[in-house]
Amino acid sequence: MVVERAGGAADLARRGVEVRLVDRADSPFQGSRGDGLQPRTLEVFDDLGVIDAVLAAGRELPVMRAYFAGIFAGERRMAEPVEPTPDVPYPNAWVLGQSDTEAILRARLAELGVRVEFGTALVDVTQDDTGVTVTLHRDGTPETVRASYLVGADGGASAVRKRLGIAFDGSTDNSIKMLLGDVRADTLDHDYGYWFAAAADQPMTGFALSPLPGARRFQFAAPLADDRSPDLATLQDLADRHGPEAGLLLSDLSWITLWRPNIRLARRFRDGRVFLAGDAAHVHPPTGGQGLNTGVQDAYNLGWKLAAALGGHPAPLDTYEPERRTVAAGILGLSTELLDKLVDGDEDAMRRGPETRQLGITYRSPTDHGPLVAGDRAPDALLHDEAGRPLRLFDLFRGPHATLLRFAPATGAPDAELSARAASGRAGYAHSGIRTVDIRRVDTPTNGSADTDRPACTTLVDTDGHAFTAYAAVPGNHVLIRPDGHLAHRW
Known part of the structure; x- marks a missing residue:
């Protein structure tokens, strides 16, 4: 289950819409993966009634201690903290492991009477003018489901998108490989993050450890130059080579993945009564922490429009694709630019500005001008x-x-x-x-x-x-x- 899928289901369920949420995985994902929640996502979670739980379980962005060629070079921040204002109550990004965020949303779904159906795969989908027919498989047993609408939020390898034959334009760069994982590193002060590199302008030569909320765990990120296996031994070897002075002893690897830049955008976000959201519609590099957050905004944009259509007002559904695909394309450009800076060794490659907070996302018409017009985010006060x-x-x-x-x-x-x-x-x-x-x-x-x-x-x-x-x-x-x-x- 991905966060946008759970958030979208919660949004529909609180509107009294009957929802089924299926996930082909046998059990909930366990790992940090998308652990950066942007301010606009926090506002969505406020509206969904889970903000208190999210804030209680997470932590602020850490100060990073930088070591270049084994020498301590000082402390840095990816973004300077900003004080809340009456119109922006959550101005800073928040760190919470993706599995923890999903658990909070599952609990909210349970309050609304919806449970996640794990171990249930979609294997076929057809549609007509009145609805969608879906074939599901659970424990080898097929089930036919008839629904008014289908939302495919089933990741970059989306079965829904493939069944619809929607092109997933973009590229995969096999020249860059990065290991991401969750490990323990008990010799480090858990209040800080760490960046080990040969030099400030060579970020791809080293690795980073970012503290996760709760137990003494860190998310490990390191480029991989060879074909070694994604396991604890490889992580330990990278730590020994790039940060020997730290004397790191990594343990308790709970999640790991080998990541390649896979930057893609679906040619369409809608096909009749079927919609794409999240990674099924767009996949991002992790730079800037935009992927998960963009998916949350997809679901938030779509939920009330589906409810309106079910209530006899289908017109808003026509705005989902033009609004969200335009935004996703812009954010893909931003996250790709940040990745290029990292690869090129730009001195500000690790800096994150206000453009990553997603508070400036707007659906305004190009012909509308003014400080606050239709399509803009509604401020708090x-x-x-x-x-x-x-x-x-x-x-x-x-x-x-x-x-x-x-x-x-x-x-x-x-x-x-x-x-x-x-x-x-x-x-x-x-x-x-x-x-x-x-x-x-x-x-x-x-x-x-x-x-x-x-x-x-x-x-x-x-x-x-x-x-x-x-x-x-x-x-x-x-x-x-x-x-x-x-x-x-x-x-």
Whole structure:
């Protein structure tokens, strides 16, 4: 089971959609693999109700202690930590092994009444105008399943993508091979990461050890120049050759893989009633920690659109491929550029800037301009209710609904607003339900008269002006937030 598959299933299940989640593996994956969670992914996990568990189980990016030619060269960070702000509550990447992230999402799925069906492989798929017919095999026994839609989030070797005959454009570079694995290294201070190399401009000559949360385990990453086996003996030999002064003794290898740059993008993300997400649609080099996070965003973008289609509003599904394939192509370019820097020995090859945090992902039209327009990420903001209690906008966004923000005092006739909401309903937002929030400044008086034409709503006070600033709003503005936390409309 991959993270995007579990996250997408949780998103659908909380919307009351009947879901089956199958995985051909016999048991859950055990290993760190995609262990870097970007800030935008943390916001998704906030919405899915698992952020507390993720933060409790993980840790911040470590300070890396660099050794060049066996000499301690100082401490470095891949990215300088950033303080939270009212509009960005999770500004820094977070480290949590992929298997731990999956376990948290499985627990959330169980709360929603969904269990992962391990040892169950998809072997065939056909579709027609009304649904998809899937053949599954479990313990050698076939089962035919009829579903309205199918999402293939089954990895780079996706059986779904192959059955559909969708081209997976890109390349595999066999000249670069890297070992990734999880080991113990008890002689090292677990609070730090370590980078051993011949020189600062020769990062591919050495190896890195990054501490994993919990027990004294590290993720090991090292280029492999020969055809040695991916095992503990090979890792120990690499450590002895590239960092003999450290006296490393590696043990308890729990997961290892041989990785080659395999950079690919599916030519299509949709075929009728079948959709691709995550590694089934795009595979990335590990540089920048973008692959898993991009898959999570795929599933988050797709979940509410599938629910809308099942509720009689199929139009949003037409936006999944153009939105997500465009984003995936851009992120593939970013992660490939970072890989090239690493191979070329650029002095900033290990640095990670704000472009890797995925907070700037947008679905805005090229013709739209402005600080915050339709398609952009919806910022958070700290406000207060009428009793003075603090409340975040993300608290109100959390859940399967869309959210309408009205910056008071509202202007315009109620029927104009209701017409706009009806239009949004045709786009599928109304199917998820719309929560209405009035936001007023401290010096804006409340309207004591009842307005029977407007639905009941939550009224919040923008005590410090965070919401008006983050949304570039003036009194009378309306902003409709999609269920996936991006702007749908503003007027």
